[in-house]
Amino acid sequence: MSFGAAGITYLSHFQNLSSIFIILPNDGVNKGVIKYLSRQSLVNQEKTNIFYSGLFLSILLFLGTAAFFFLFKGFFPNPFPGTENSWIFLSVFLFGFQVLNYYFLSVILAMKNLPGYVLIHLLGNFLSLVLVLYFSFYSDYQTTLIGWATGPAITSLVSIGFLYRYGFISEIHGRISKGLKSIKNLGDYILVALSILIFSKITDFGIREFAILEYNPEETGYWQAVVRVSDFYIMAFLAFLNMVYYPRASELSDDKAKLNPFARKFFFRIILILLVGLLTVYLFREQVLVLFFNQEFIRAESFFPFQLLGDFLKMHAWVLSFLLLAQARTKLFIISQGVFAGIYLVSAYYFTSQEGISGLPMAHFCRYLLYWFFLVVVYKELFLNKD
Numbered sequence: 392m393s394f395g396a397a398g399i400t401y402l403s404h405f406q407n408l409s410s411i412f413i414i415l416p417n418d419g420v421n422k423g424v425i426k427y428l429s430r431q432s433l434v435n436q437e438k439t440n441i442f443y444s445g446l447f448l449s450i451l452l453f454l455g456t457a458a459f460f461f462l463f464k465g466f467f468p469n470p471f472p473g474t475e476n477s478w479i480f481l482s483v484f485l486f487g488f489q490v491l492n493y494y495f496l497s498v499i500l501a502m503k504n505l506p507g508y509v510l511i512h513l514l515g516n517f518l519s520l521v522l523v524l525y526f527s528f529y530s531d532y533q534t535t536l537i538g539w540a541t542g543p544a545i546t547s548l549v550s551i552g553f554l555y556r557y558g559f560i561s562e563i564h565g566r567i568s569k570g571l572k573s574i575k576n577l578g579d580y581i582l583v584a585l586s587i588l589i590f591s592k593i594t595d596f597g598i599r600e601f602a603i604l605e606y607n608p609e610e611t612g613y614w615q616a617v618v619r620v621s622d623f624y625i626m627a628f629l630a631f632l633n634m635v636y637y638p639r640a641s642e643l644s645d646d647k648a649k650l651n652p653f654a655r656k657f658f659f660r661i662i663l664i665l666l667v668g669l670l671t672v673y674l675f676r677e678q679v680l681v682l683f684f685n686q687e688f689i690r691a692e693s694f695f696p697f698q699l700l701g702d703f704l705k706m707h708a709w710v711l712s713f714l715l716l717a718q719a720r721t722k723l724f725i726i727s728q729g730v731f732a733g734i735y736l737v738s739a740y741y742f743t744s745q746e747g748i749s750g751l752p753m754a755h756f757c758r759y760l761l762y763w764f765f766l767v768v769v770y771k772e773l774f775l776n777k778d
Contacts, residue, residue: 398532399612399619399684401471403599405482405536410592412456412486413493416449419584421497422716425633426580426641428501442498449494452581457483474533481537488544495550505634507553511546512630518542583716586725590732598739598751606748613691614748616684617698623683624668628706632713640717650714655773658710665706669699697752704759711766711773723769731762 424445428438460483471478492515499508519542526535602611636657643650672679676695680688715724735758742750742757767774 398535399615400599400603400608401532402536402539403615403618404471404596405539407592407596407599408482409486409489409540411460411588412453412483413490414588414592415452415456415581415584416490417493417497417584418587419581420445420448420452421494422583422637423580424494425497425501425638426644426717426719428498445498446494448581449490453487453490457487471533471536478533478537482540485537485540485544488547489540492543492547492550495547495554498554499550500634500638503638508634511549511553514549515543515546518545580716580721583721583724586728590728594732594735598736601739602748602751605743610748613688614694614751616680616688616691617694617752620672620679620683621698621702624672625702625706628665629709632709636710637713637717640714644717644719650717651773654710654714654770658707658773661710662707665703669703673699693749694752697756701752701756701759704756704763708759708763708766711770714770727762727765731758731765734758734761 424441427441464479492511496508496511499511519539522538522541523535526538599611599615602614640650640654643653673695676692677689680691712724712727715721715727735754738754738757739751742753744750746753
């Protein structure tokens, strides 16, 4: 990594900044759109109405978030040294295209077109990788961060072309007004996304700010390097759940006789895959750090044990938390997000006071250990009743 440990910290901050704009449309509108578009009983007109209502909501939520951000930007210190307003405006502009891209991808996924979804998703990641590598060698870190945001923004044009070809984007006149009738079905999912934004992304941002102030950007960067490695396989696993598990769970959400066996089999079968994958990362942790960053980052390997244990519990718990969303049990999902974010903050304070910055992965493990047990208790009938 050309910008060292501090560069990893700024990348993490930038990704958190983008999530502030993206998470409400992505985890709110998009989850709801997948749920409702996955229903086989829908006629074409109903699908079109849901499509345009979701598109309208995504744009509205992004514009509302952008307005809020710029109105109150002056109240918060700028975490990106050397940047100006023009850089912030360009970043937010690209985040808007990312919002559109993720929305269109969710529609493609609801259409059960996995090849199209995977190809467009991989194209965006590939473009981001190429641009980041290029700018990290030939430009400053601010331009490199813009390069990271540009990949998914460019592929939004590919997504639009894909949907146009399959007839989803037709004449807009009269569509949005009809689509507004479907918005009430998506409202709960927007609250879900808001809870994720507050209790996950903003909480992570706050913990990272605490670490920077308490231990400096370099030390924080070593911890964040392990978190970056974690993000790579977590994103892959999340994409897998979004592609394979969540659409099917949403489709079966009204039929417990079929949903329970499906979810139970998935819950137990995924254990071996997670264990093998994470054990491999642990055994080759030094090589992974050198591959992703450089020799300097080997000193970060001590963060791996509790980070990997927490990641296992986090990913395994997602199998059940996605059921909450598929069944529209949004109140329970939101409350649990708040409670376990609080547990994370208290754990982080306690463990860092005892172990220094090494206590942050311990807090991560503690949070998801309790979250995993909570969800197993919520879905105990899944394991007690053999349908």
